[in-house]
Amino acid sequence: MTTGRLLRQIGFSLLLLATALFFFGPVLWEGITSITPDAEMVAVRLFPRNPTLEHYQSIFVGQPFFRIILNSLVVASMTTLFSLAIGGLAAFALARLHFKGKRILLGGALAVSMFPPVAIISPLYLIVRALGLRDTGWALIVTHTTFSLPLSLWILTRFFEEIPVELYWAAQIDGCTPLQAFTRIILPLAAPGLAAVAILVFLFSWGEFLFALTFTTTEASRTIPVGIALFPGLHEIPYGDIAAASIVVTLPVILLVLLFQRRIIAGLTAGAVKG
Amino acid sequence: MRSSARLGYALISPAVLLLTAVALIPIAAALYLSFQKRLPIFQIVRFVGLENYRFLAIDPRFWNSLGNTLYFTLLAVTLELALGLGVALLLDRAFPGRGWIRAIVLLPWAIPTVVSSRIWEWLYNVEFGLFNSLLTEGGVTHGPINWLGDPFWAMHAAILIDVWKSAPFVTILLTAALQTIPRELYLAARVDGAGRWGIFYHIVLPALRPVILVVLLFRTLDAFRVFDAIYVLTGGGPGNTTETLSIYTYKVLFQTLQFGYGATLAVAMFFCVVAISLIYFGLLGRERRGA
Amino acid sequence: MRSVGRWITILGIIGLLWGCRPSEPIQEGGPVTLVFKHGQIEGNPAAFQTLLRKFEASHPGILVRDEVLPSSSDQQHQFYIIGLEGRSAEFDLLALDVIWVQEFARAGWIRDLSSLFPPSERGAFFPGPIDAVLFEGRPYAIPWFLDAGLLYYRRDLLEKYRLSPPKEWSDLAAAAQTVARGENDPRLRGFVWQGKQYEGLICNVLEVLWSAGGEVLDERGKVVLASASNREALTFLRNLIGEGRVSPPMVTTADEETTRRLFGEGRALFMRNWPYAWVLFQKEGSAVRGKVGVAPLPHFPGHDSAAALGGWQLGINRFSRHSKEAEALLLYLTSPEVQRTMAIETGYNPTRKALYNDPALAAAQPFTAGLRDLFFSARPRPLSPYYPMLSQIMQPEFSAVLVGIKPPEQALRDAALQMKHLLGEPVR
Numbered sequence: 001m002t003t004g005r006l007l008r009q010i011g012f013s014l015l016l017l018a019t020a021l022f023f024f025g026p027v028l029w030e031g032i033t034s035i036t037p038d039a040e041m042v043a044v045r046l047f048p049r050n051p052t053l054e055h056y057q058s059i060f061v062g063q064p065f066f067r068i069i070l071n072s073l074v075v076a077s078m079t080t081l082f083s084l085a086i087g088g089l090a091a092f093a094l095a096r097l098h099f100k101g102k103r104i105l106l107g108g109a110l111a112v113s114m115f116p117p118v119a120i121i122s123p124l125y126l127i128v129r130a131l132g133l134r135d136t137g138w139a140l141i142v143t144h145t146t147f148s149l150p151l152s153l154w155i156l157t158r159f160f161e162e163i164p165v166e167l168y169w170a171a172q173i174d175g176c177t178p179l180q181a182f183t184r185i186i187l188p189l190a191a192p193g194l195a196a197v198a199i200l201v202f203l204f205s206w207g208e209f210l211f212a213l214t215f216t217t218t219e220a221s222r223t224i225p226v227g228i229a230l231f232p233g234l235h236e237i238p239y240g241d242i243a244a245a246s247i248v249v250t251l252p253v254i255l256l257v258l259l260f261q262r263r264i265i266a267g268l269t270a271g272a273v274k275g
Numbered sequence: 276m277r278s279s280a281r282l283g284y285a286l287i288s289p290a291v292l293l294l295t296a297v298a299l300i301p302i303a304a305a306l307y308l309s310f311q312k313r314l315p316i317f318q319i320v321r322f323v324g325l326e327n328y329r330f331l332a333i334d335p336r337f338w339n340s341l342g343n344t345l346y347f348t349l350l351a352v353t354l355e356l357a358l359g360l361g362v363a364l365l366l367d368r369a370f371p372g373r374g375w376i377r378a379i380v381l382l383p384w385a386i387p388t389v390v391s392s393r394i395w396e397w398l399y400n401v402e403f404g405l406f407n408s409l410l411t412e413g414g415v416t417h418g419p420i421n422w423l424g425d426p427f428w429a430m431h432a433a434i435l436i437d438v439w440k441s442a443p444f445v446t447i448l449l450t451a452a453l454q455t456i457p458r459e460l461y462l463a464a465r466v467d468g469a470g471r472w473g474i475f476y477h478i479v480l481p482a483l484r485p486v487i488l489v490v491l492l493f494r495t496l497d498a499f500r501v502f503d504a505i506y507v508l509t510g511g512g513p514g515n516t517t518e519t520l521s522i523y524t525y526k527v528l529f530q531t532l533q534f535g536y537g538a539t540l541a542v543a544m545f546f547c548v549v550a551i552s553l554i555y556f557g558l559l560g561r562e563r564r565g566a
Numbered sequence: 567m568r569s570v571g572r573w574i575t576i577l578g579i580i581g582l583l584w585g586c587r588p589s590e591p592i593q594e595g596g597p598v599t600l601v602f603k604h605g606q607i608e609g610n611p612a613a614f615q616t617l618l619r620k621f622e623a624s625h626p627g628i629l630v631r632d633e634v635l636p637s638s639s640d641q642q643h644q645f646y647i648i649g650l651e652g653r654s655a656e657f658d659l660l661a662l663d664v665i666w667v668q669e670f671a672r673a674g675w676i677r678d679l680s681s682l683f684p685p686s687e688r689g690a691f692f693p694g695p696i697d698a699v700l701f702e703g704r705p706y707a708i709p710w711f712l713d714a715g716l717l718y719y720r721r722d723l724l725e726k727y728r729l730s731p732p733k734e735w736s737d738l739a740a741a742a743q744t745v746a747r748g749e750n751d752p753r754l755r756g757f758v759w760q761g762k763q764y765e766g767l768i769c770n771v772l773e774v775l776w777s778a779g780g781e782v783l784d785e786r787g788k789v790v791l792a793s794a795s796n797r798e799a800l801t802f803l804r805n806l807i808g809e810g811r812v813s814p815p816m817v818t819t820a821d822e823e824t825t826r827r828l829f830g831e832g833r834a835l836f837m838r839n840w841p842y843a844w845v846l847f848q849k850e851g852s853a854v855r856g857k858v859g860v861a862p863l864p865h866f867p868g869h870d871s872a873a874a875l876g877g878w879q880l881g882i883n884r885f886s887r888h889s890k891e892a893e894a895l896l897l898y899l900t901s902p903e904v905q906r907t908m909a910i911e912t913g914y915n916p917t918r919k920a921l922y923n924d925p926a927l928a929a930a931q932p933f934t935a936g937l938r939d940l941f942f943s944a945r946p947r948p949l950s951p952y953y954p955m956l957s958q959i960m961q962p963e964f965s966a967v968l969v970g971i972k973p974p975e976q977a978l979r980d981a982a983l984q985m986k987h988l989l990g991e992p993v994r
Contacts (some may be wrong), residue, residue: 012365015365016365016376019362019365019376019380020376020379020380022439023379023380023382023383023439023442023443024379024382026383026391026394026395026398026439027382027383027386029394029398029405030386030394033394033397039851041403042402042403042827042830042831044403044404044405044408086289086290086293087290089286089287089289089290090286090287090289090290090291092286093282093283093284093286093287094287097279097280097282097283097286098279098280098283099279099280099283099284100280105287105290105291108294108299109290109294110492110552111302111545111549112294112298112299112302113493113496114496114544114545114548114549114552115298115302115305115541115544115545116500116502116520116521116524116541116544116545117500118502118521118524118525118528118529118537118541119305119524119528119537119538119540119541120298120301120302120304120305120541121648122528122534122648122651122652123300123301123304123305124297124301125648125649125652126652127296127297127300127301129652129654134656135656142293142297143297145293146293146294146297146298147298149290149293149294151493153290154489154492154493155448155486155489158485158486158489159451159452159455159486161485162455162485178279178282179282189455190455192450192451192452192454192455193451193452193455195451196447196448196450196451199381199447200384200444200447200448203384203385206385206387207385207386207387207388207389207390208387209387209388209389209503213636213641213644213645214645214648217603217633217656218633224387225387225389225390226636228387228389228390229389229636229638229641230606230634230635230636230637232606232636232637232638233606233608233637234605234606234608234637234842235608235637235822235823235826235840235842235843236823236846237393237823239393239397242390242393242394243394245390246386246387246390246391246394249387250382250385250386253385254378254381254382254385257378257381257385258374258378315647315651315673316669316672316673316951317672317673317951318673318674336962400824401814401815401816401819401824402816402824402827402828402831402833403827418752419816421815421816421818421819422819423819424761424762424815424816424817424818424819424820424969425815425818425969426969426971429819509762509763509819510762510763510764511763511962512762512763512764512818512819512961512962512965513762513763513818513819513965513966513968513969514763514962514965514966514968514969514971514972515763515962515965515966516971518962526958529640529643529644529647530640530643530954530955530957530958531954531955531958532647532669532954533955534651
């Protein structure tokens with residue numbers, strides 16, 4: 001190995017380390033905080049002298065944290081599903097079909113993203129209540145899907161446009177309907193984009209707070225951000241419990257994402273290879 | 276062509292329905308409110324035309340928050356884009372453990388803001404936070420830095436959090452975009468004798484440009500509307516030096532209960548963002564979506 | 567591709583099943599379910615649940631469902647506004663922060679409780695909270711529990727330097743400087759208080775302003791903020807951080823918990839905070855256990871000490887469909903027996919004066935019983951439906967003074983100008 005290459009390898013590894021440290025550092029600190037007993041919370045040490053699991057125990061006592069996680073999982077999954085389905089089909093139409101009004105749709109969707117949610121929460125609450133969705137998970141699924149649509153539409157349209165149009169035409173010449181060409185050719189090739197959007201939409205719904213606070217009130221429909229916002233007491237902020245809760249809710253997300261990435265891409269690209 | 280158009284309308288109809296019913300109607304309501312003086316506490320509901328907008332033009336707190344928001348957005352988005360792109364490029368080549376690093380990079384975005392704000396608040400804590408501990412013990416600073424209570428530091432502390440949280444967003448999308456660049460292009464370029472920078476400049480950047488534009492757009496929209504992190508950390512203080520438009524709007528709406536003026540502020544935010552988007556499209560989006 | 571389709575179908579079915587359960591049981595002539603919304607109950611939440619069940623037992627036909635909101639006062643405020651402005655009937659009884667009652671009463675969102683809470687009943691409560699719940703002479707809420715600001719000090723350190731707890735602000739500053747010089751410990755702060763830009767800042771500043779004889783609004787509701795005594799008080803606060811070096815710069819970002827932790831680690835000589843911190847300091851393992859004393863806040867010469875009033879009141883949603891039942895629950899929760907139980911079990915400070923002489927309470931919570939005199943003098947913040955707006959005007963101005971980007975005189979003038987404009991006073 002030449003010195004040039006060795007230096008480049010070292011440089012690369014250092015950059016990787018720095019990157020990992022920057023993104024992971026605060027999370028690592030959160031993990032350390034989650035096993036620090038309350039008494040040691042103010043003693044700033046890199047590792048507590050008496051690590052404890054009391055915070056992990058206490059977050060499940062006093063509130064149905066499992067239920068809360070389940071609620072968030074269902075809401076986020078359904079949101080992702082709908083957003084990808086509705087957004088994906090619409091994005092395909094925008095990318096490859098001919099009709100008037102494309103710019104209006106994309107512009108309108110973007111306009112939705114430009115409006116601060118705080119300003120529309122009141123009329124939105126009235127709409128949700130009128131639809132009888134108050135305090136159900138559907139209130140969140142519907143609103144999260146709607147407000148994640150602009151991102152889905154814009155990103156997916158871009159990715160679909162990037163697939164060479166010749167492939168699309170070739171599929172149609174071979175006898176596919178436009179929709180079949182979409183599912184067999186475009187979707188598999190755009191799989192990375194789909195996975196990326198899926199992750200982003202899932203995480204948006206997972207961590208969304210304003211709508212969750214306003215539309216859901218009982219434990220039956222509560223989601224994680226509101227659940228964690230309920231940890232602080234009248235005056236005290238239990239940093240340890242909050243840290244434990246955040247670790248508990250983040251790890252499954254990461255596992256899901258790792259799994260999801262591999263499976264979806266494998267599942268979709270398998271179709272393309274055969275077709 | 277006609278059947279294609281029909282199919283097209285059919286495919287976009289769910290999206291149109293959702294957006295109209297759930298998003299555009301409340302936005303229209305807010306627009307309508309912006310022309311009203313509406314103080315529910317005093318049961319005042321009155322159409323006042325452009326009076327709210329005229330007040331907006333001379334409202335010093337609006338201009339202060341606009342300035343804060345622009346500064347925040349400019350700095351945060353630039354850093355996020357640079358960092359996100361850098362990390363995406365770094366992770367583009369295969370190496371053992373890449374999947375894990377990708378998952379780690381995702382973490383800041385995966386943690387709900389209400390949670391990460393607390394963690395960062397603790398990190399920035401003047402007396403017990405890790406940052407000050409490391410800095411003073413490392414001999415870098417003399418005394419503790421008042422991260423969130425000093426007019427200069429508070430804004431930059433908030434920017435750092437946003438960069439930490441949002442760079443993954445950029446990375447995820449650019450990584451996906453990088454994956455769609457055919458490897459043959461790289462090989463061909465290398466055969467032609469192109470070096471690193473050449474490949475980056477002539478192959479990668481042009482291929483990424485459309486996605487970069489969308490990423491830039493959405494990051495700007497999000498940064499412009501930033502709320503949660505700053506609200507938890509500083510509440511807009513000290514002395515309104517970190518008060519962004521979102522925070523001002525929130526306070527006007529939910530602490531002073533001026534629903535009309537609050538809507539006016541939201542509409543003003545909207546137009547600012549439209550202006551910025553038009554600038555992006557003008558400068559960078561030279562290729563328009565076709566057909 | 568087919569497996570993905572299968573997953574989608576499965577998820578879809580789960581979602582439909584899970585989402586379509588009604589959240590409220592349909593009642594046909596069945597028991598009335600009252601919904602009581604409030605923030606987290608500290609201390610022993612099980613005790614509170616027992617109290618609610620006792621109410622249900624003694625009131626057959628009424629069920630109580632209590633729903634918790636995040637502790638953040640702002641988040642609760644936001645929640646109530648969205649609901650009440652939308653005429654929500656989804657909750658019947660609500661817990662109100664002391665600064666909301668005027669606002670909600672003026673808006674017509676909470677019921678007039680004159681028949682429920684006549685003047686003869688009000689005498690049993692502390693005067694401060696009573697003032698806070700009266701709007702145009704009529705009560706719109708009943709005080710539930712209260713809080714007041716006080717001075718915590720390190721008894722051991724003061725004794726070491728033969729100082730007595732400061733009566734005047736100048737004494738406090740002098741004491742802090744003496745101890746700082748003597749201890750020569752850079753980590754020991756003088757006086758910590760809440761100077762972050764939030765509602766708590768108003769409490770801290772008003773306590774100092776009031777103790778100099780200043781006011782925000784006079785008895786007729788006119789703005790008198792830009793007075794000489796206010797200027798003196800605000801300058802004093804700024805100098806605590808600036809030249810005097812009595813308070814560390816971090817107070818500009820400090821809230822209750824930040825200062826509580828600091829003092830609790832033995833890193834401060836004086837602290838202004840609410841009574842809740844006391845119990846935490848006396849806990850096993852606390853660095854300041856047995857070393858803490860409390861006293862009323864200092865004042866300026868010729869004026870009295872002042873304490874800001876905090877606390878929560880109970881009111882009835884005007885759009886509630888079960889107001890009669892809600893009234894019963896309201897009276898129950900503010901009754902002497904329930905207040906005593908809650909004080910003993912959860913450490914909340916009752917709003918009924920007589921309870922402070924109660925032997926059971928004195929035995930279980932001696933510290934609380936000793937706060938009686940303090941609570942008598944607790945003053946509410948300016949009582950006006952405009953208060954949230956006034957607070958929003960004052961907060962950034964006061965904060966700007968504390969970080970040194972605006973001189974006190976100018977800040978007071980700017981704030982007064984905005985307030986006059988708001989209240990429709992002539993602006994000279």
